[in-house]
Amino acid sequence: MTLSLHRLLSKIIRNGTLIVRGSCGETYYGSGGGRTVAIRFTDEAAEKALVSDPQLQLGELYMDGRIIVEQGDIYEFLALIKDNTLKEGLTFQILMRSLGRIIASQFRNRVPINHNRRNVAHHYDLDERLFALFLDEDWQYSCAYFNPPGISLDEAQIAKKRHIVAKLLAEPGHKALEIGSGWGGMAMYLAESSGVDVTGITLSTEQLKISKERAARRGLAGSVRFELQDYYHLPADQRYDRIVSVGMFEHVGRLNYRKFFNKVTDVLSDDGVMVLHSIGQPYPAVYNNPWMDKYIFPGGYIPSLSEVLPAIEKAGLLVSDIEILPMHYAYTLRHWRERFMANRDKAIALYDERFARMWEFYLAASEMAFTHEAFHIFQIQIVKKRTAVPDNRDYIYEREAELYAFEQGRMPLEQIAG
Incomplete structure (x- = not known):
């Protein structure tokens, strides 16, 4: 597992249990109680992509079969993330992407085009x-x-x-x-x-x-x-x-x-x-x-x-x-x-x-x-x-x-x- 993903998940998952399987074996995150979910990354590039932009990449990686939920289901995985406090896990890169989306959203709101x-x-x-x-x-x-x-x-x-x-x-x-x-x-x-x-x-x-x-x-x-x-x-x-x-x-x-x-x-x-x-x-x-x-x-x-x-x-x-x-x-x-x-x-x-x-x-x-x-x-x-x-x-x-x-x-x- 990439070091950046390990750091991110260590900060996020405090309650419940997340088991992550990747190229470097199996890693456990969380307190050991509550929800238990196991996921597997099929390649190291997928791990890096998730850290770079989780709001977009989580769904895309799941669609592409590069994140596979092996215990529980995708709802349980998303709920486990929301059970925890995401703010502690924000990285500078994630914050900058969020800022960019805010700016883009404000621009679209001020230049409306009817694409209904x-x-x-x-x-x-x-x-x-x-x-x-x-x-x-x-x-x-x-x-x-x-x-x-x-x-x-x-x-x-x-x-x-x-x-x-x-x-x-x-x-x-x-x-x-x-x-x-x-x-x-x-x-x-x-x-x-x-x-x-x-x-x-x-x-x-x-x-x-x-x-x-x-x-x-x-x-x-x-x-x-x-x-x-x-x-x-x-x-x-x-x-x-x-x-x-x-x-x-x-x-x-x-x-x-x-x-x-x-x-x-x-x-x-x-x-x-x-x-x-x-x-x-x-x-x-x-x-x-x-x-x-x-x-x-x-x-x-x-x-x-x-x-x-x-x-x-x-x-x-x-x-x-x-x-x-x-x-x-x-x-x-x-x-x-x-x-x-x-x-x-x-x-x-x-x-x-x-x-x-x-x-x-x-x-x-x-x-x-x-x-x-x-x-x-x-x-x-x-x-x-x-x-x-x-x-x-x-x-x-x-x-x-x-x-x-x-x-x-x-x-x-x-x-x-x-």
Whole structure:
């Protein structure tokens, strides 16, 4: 093992046990209690690369098969690192790379270029059969709602839709807009459960195609439509009684929050209600995780509430309700990761081994963010008039009971990918 890697791991791993196997044999780090993880480096150059830039290289080396987890799994390895205090292990080289990323991030924030469609295509236009390997039957690619605890992923995703639609207070005759409509599940649930006319917009051509096919199969073409549309170009003279956005706001970018909510002000009716469901982090980030930005969500940014709320206020909108879901995405990601690993051979057949390892690292790292870094889900209910919603939350639970009754007689969902 290189001396620089030995020094770094000696400073970082204090709690738990990390066994590192390399060209020079086996080395133990940590107290001997807690998690026990064993990794192996396939070459000395991989050891040097990890020390030079761990934020990027850890994921890349795992993708390339140059770091192999031999005891435990990649989630356990990432969690072991987060169980310890990383600050003590920072080297001058790591600090300089971090400083460079801060400068680059600030530059991009001040010279914004709209790459929304390209960024969306990078992730969401992948082969639809990939997502069928791990998502629920309705292809909900956002945090589920595990209420009551212990329910299945499919049940939790239905509970998520039920909870959000209850907050919308949608009624027959309303016109609704979904910003970031995914594969159409939320729009169809809203239309069928509440009798509203729904327009869903997306920047993914693959999701658009599947959404239209699904709506047609369910006989909803007259009440649910999907369009390839950027929210920013929505016509200001078109008003909606209800607006919902689930798992899309993470792609808006912090420089565009004012634009986003100004557009909401333009298109939300005076008595309208919006529900925004997004991943949140406990404080603003100085730059994105470089591996996630390069391989998974280019241009994405996880907001903090302190960044979002001022933009809502400056757009002339009112916050009528905020709910924090601290651990529900951790549970969701665990289900996704277990399902993906059970179908890993199919992912390799669709792409290759390197892609499968990339996806495994992505799901594990995302789960770890919720179990160890205080990431969470926030749901913000937004109105123009405070009288648009009741002054207590009882209506949410009453409406959820009505929606649950509707679900018992709803047409079964079909598997999208055959």
